Amino acid sequence: MIQINQLSKKYKGATDYSVYNLDLTVEEGEIFGLLGPNGAGKTTLISMLCSLLKPSSGSFTINGLDYHSHKNQLKRLIGIVPQEYALYPTLTAFENLTYFGSMYGLKGKSLRDTIQKQLEILGLTDFAQKKTKTFSGGMKRRLNLISGILHRPKVLFLDEPTVGVDVQSRTVIIDHLRKLNTDGTTIVYTSHHLNEAEQFCTRVAIIDHGIIICQGRPSELIANQHEIRHLEDLFLKLTGKAMRDHA
Numbered sequence: 001m002i003q004i005n006q007l008s009k010k011y012k013g014a015t016d017y018s019v020y021n022l023d024l025t026v027e028e029g030e031i032f033g034l035l036g037p038n039g040a041g042k043t044t045l046i047s048m049l050c051s052l053l054k055p056s057s058g059s060f061t062i063n064g065l066d067y068h069s070h071k072n073q074l075k076r077l078i079g080i081v082p083q084e085y086a087l088y089p090t091l092t093a094f095e096n097l098t099y100f101g102s103m104y105g106l107k108g109k110s111l112r113d114t115i116q117k118q119l120e121i122l123g124l125t126d127f128a129q130k131k132t133k134t135f136s137g138g139m140k141r142r143l144n145l146i147s148g149i150l151h152r153p154k155v156l157f158l159d160e161p162t163v164g165v166d167v168q169s170r171t172v173i174i175d176h177l178r179k180l181n182t183d184g185t186t187i188v189y190t191s192h193h194l195n196e197a198e199q200f201c202t203r204v205a206i207i208d209h210g211i212i213i214c215q216g217r218p219s220e221l222i223a224n225q226h227e228i229r230h231l232e233d234l235f236l237k238l239t240g241k242a243m244r245d246h247a
């Protein structure tokens with residue numbers, strides 16, 4: 001489904017690579033977790049896969065399509081849920097979603113029905129006509145999710161979709177992502193919630209300094225290590241306890 005070959009990114013003026021010669025395959029139907037400390041390169045990688053950022057070198061295909069030759073086809077195939085809220089604060093929830101739906105060529109009754117259904121599943125029906133600037137963090141995260149899935153993408157990229165939300169919102173978001181996956185959407189997501197990733201992902205890759213240092217099924221990665229009971233233990237063992245401050 002996703003085939004990444006020797007993908008690298010060095011930002012303009014930077015001395016180091018943020019992603020370096022990265023090879024990775026994600027199979028159709030997976031829920032794949034990209035895990036790593038702050039500054040590891042997760043957002044950089046996901047931004048390149050969403051075609052929001054140009055790679056310095058290397059290549060990737062999604063469903064056999066390469067960005068350079070099939071840009072428009074690829075854009076329809078994928079959904080993006082960015083880390084920053086992609087919402088217009090002075091528009092209502094319904095207006096925001098109508099705008100995002102129209103960007104994917106959706107319109108009319110079918111778009112309105114899809115929006116209403118998604119708002120209902122994510123518990124936002126009563127707030128459809130409210131401006132999003134009045135929403136709590138959890139509500140914005142749920143709305144941000146809907147904006148990326150209205151066109152029923154085959155592959156969904158999510159950058160920290162549950163950051164800063166309470167357990168209730170997180171449960172609704174994860175349950176909905178599971179349902180989307182069961183219905184045929186391949187999911188690639190980044191998170192700092194290692195317990196969540198352990199439960200949610202079919203496979204994970206731990207990234208540090210732009211390089212994959214370990215990948216596999218969470219249960220197998222844990223079973224293969226002595227005195228490691230959870231993904232978080234393995235994560236700390238592999239990436240260390242030093243903080244990763246950068247500016």
Ligand SMILES: Nc1ncnc2c1ncn2[C@@H]1O[C@H](COP(=O)(O)OP(=O)(O)OP(=O)(O)O)[C@@H](O)[C@H]1O
Pocket residue numbers: 011012014018036037038039040041042043044045246247
């Ligand atoms: N626009 C940019 N210009 C220059 N350097 C950047 C830019 N964006 C990110 N970086 C650098 O690239 C590296 C990887 O950053 P990235 O945001 O991809 O990490 P991350 O794993 O997503 O981190 P976090 O968990 O904090 O979101 C960091 O060293 C960061 O400082």
